Amino acid sequence: MVVAVASAALLAGGWAAASAFRSPSQIASDAAAPLPSAITAPVEQGILAETLTVQGEVRAGEQTSTSLAAPGEGGVAVVTDAPVAVGSQVSAGQVLLEINAQPVFALPGAFPFFRDLRTGDTGRDVEQLQHALTAAGYSTTADGIFGPETERSLTSLYADHGYNVPMEAATAAEESSATTQTAPPPSQDPAAPSNPATPGVQPVPVAPGTPVAPTAGKMRAVARSSSFVVTSALPAAVVAAPGVGSLPDDAAVVFAKGYPIASATVIAATAAQLEVGFEAKATIAGTEVPLVLQNIGAADEEGLVPITFVTADFGDPGTPPIPDSTVGEKPVLVVTRSVVATDALLVPSRAVASRGSSRYVLRQDSEGDFLEVPVKELGELNGLSAIEVLKDAKLKPGDRVRVQ
Numbered sequence: 001m002v003v004a005v006a007s008a009a010l011l012a013g014g015w016a017a018a019s020a021f022r023s024p025s026q027i028a029s030d031a032a033a034p035l036p037s038a039i040t041a042p043v044e045q046g047i048l049a050e051t052l053t054v055q056g057e058v059r060a061g062e063q064t065s066t067s068l069a070a071p072g073e074g075g076v077a078v079v080t081d082a083p084v085a086v087g088s089q090v091s092a093g094q095v096l097l098e099i100n101a102q103p104v105f106a107l108p109g110a111f112p113f114f115r116d117l118r119t120g121d122t123g124r125d126v127e128q129l130q131h132a133l134t135a136a137g138y139s140t141t142a143d144g145i146f147g148p149e150t151e152r153s154l155t156s157l158y159a160d161h162g163y164n165v166p167m168e169a170a171t172a173a174e175e176s177s178a179t180t181q182t183a184p185p186p187s188q189d190p191a192a193p194s195n196p197a198t199p200g201v202q203p204v205p206v207a208p209g210t211p212v213a214p215t216a217g218k219m220r221a222v223a224r225s226s227s228f229v230v231t232s233a234l235p236a237a238v239v240a241a242p243g244v245g246s247l248p249d250d251a252a253v254v255f256a257k258g259y260p261i262a263s264a265t266v267i268a269a270t271a272a273q274l275e276v277g278f279e280a281k282a283t284i285a286g287t288e289v290p291l292v293l294q295n296i297g298a299a300d301e302e303g304l305v306p307i308t309f310v311t312a313d314f315g316d317p318g319t320p321p322i323p324d325s326t327v328g329e330k331p332v333l334v335v336t337r338s339v340v341a342t343d344a345l346l347v348p349s350r351a352v353a354s355r356g357s358s359r360y361v362l363r364q365d366s367e368g369d370f371l372e373v374p375v376k377e378l379g380e381l382n383g384l385s386a387i388e389v390l391k392d393a394k395l396k397p398g399d400r401v402r403v404q
Contacts, residue, residue, distance in 0.1 A: 043345055046343070046346060048378075049339040049381075050340070050382075053332060054332075055264060055333070056264040056309070057330045058261075059261055060239045060260055063239055063257075065255075066229045066230060067251070068104070068242070069226040077099055078245065086240060090235060090238055090255075091136075092235075093135070096238070103161060106228075106231065106253075113129070114225060115225055119148075124144065128230075135234070154223055168222050170220055229253050260321075265305065268305055274335065278337065279335075284331050289311060340379035341379055345386070345388070347401050349380050349383050361387070363394075370402055375387040376388040
């Protein structure tokens, strides 16, 4: 029994000594790093293009400024209402402001009205008013003569917005002229009385020197020049306008034609890489808006160059315009400088291997093995390659390829 125990102890000590002893090669093998696992990357599909990213700003379109004239009644001119919010679109005949409780209408035209217009006036300004009334929805013959039709249209413009058209009494000379033009010719019968009378009733003679009661003057509508703000095209967006309160001496309404634009300022070196017509995109008001570079300006004293973009393919119903409400926002503009490939499979350039003149990638299957897929490299940009699969090989977005 003692011998058996001693033998067991001897065997155990020998095993421990053997397990504790390792050769230098074993130690080096244990200290070596494990074999690296394969590095893979996903296959994507899209456009391979060189882009520039700049900080932009949404601005109103082409701007024009029209001065506001205070009513000629004397006293203080006060804006009593401002129903149009800045950034809103206004159309022909819309009320922009109230000054001293009187409306100021937006009208299309080539020049501001420089005088008040009334019945009997003629000229290019009358014709412009007639065209503007028609644009506002009140069909008026544009003959350059302020007559009853023009007066009716003007009166309707005011009435439809809840206002009374300004009125004034015609002068005696104007009434006399109107009477002369409209009165029937005198009778050729010398026996006929000079004044019409009721049949069977003799006219009452009037003694010389008897005073005659004055008749009320005829009232007529007036198109006051201060009642209109004229801009070259409507509808247009209001970029600036005075608010309720006293009217400043230099008060004006600023319009912008067309839809807003996106602008940016870049250094001259960046501008040199751009060309008019380059495509861009920006996320504005939560929507991705396609843009096109419209203009590259001249560098200022600091070497900064202004560039402007407009909505691309605006006539396409599927292309969203830049909303007027986003004027002042500062989106990031991504400008496409050059396109290597469109709608192509994209992989890291290091995933494309060579064998002579042929190219291939290694696609990982569901078991973790790699299968060779022959491809054509369409182009490379910034470490990314666009490829085309050759023959009947299979490779799709989402597959993983081995990166060399």
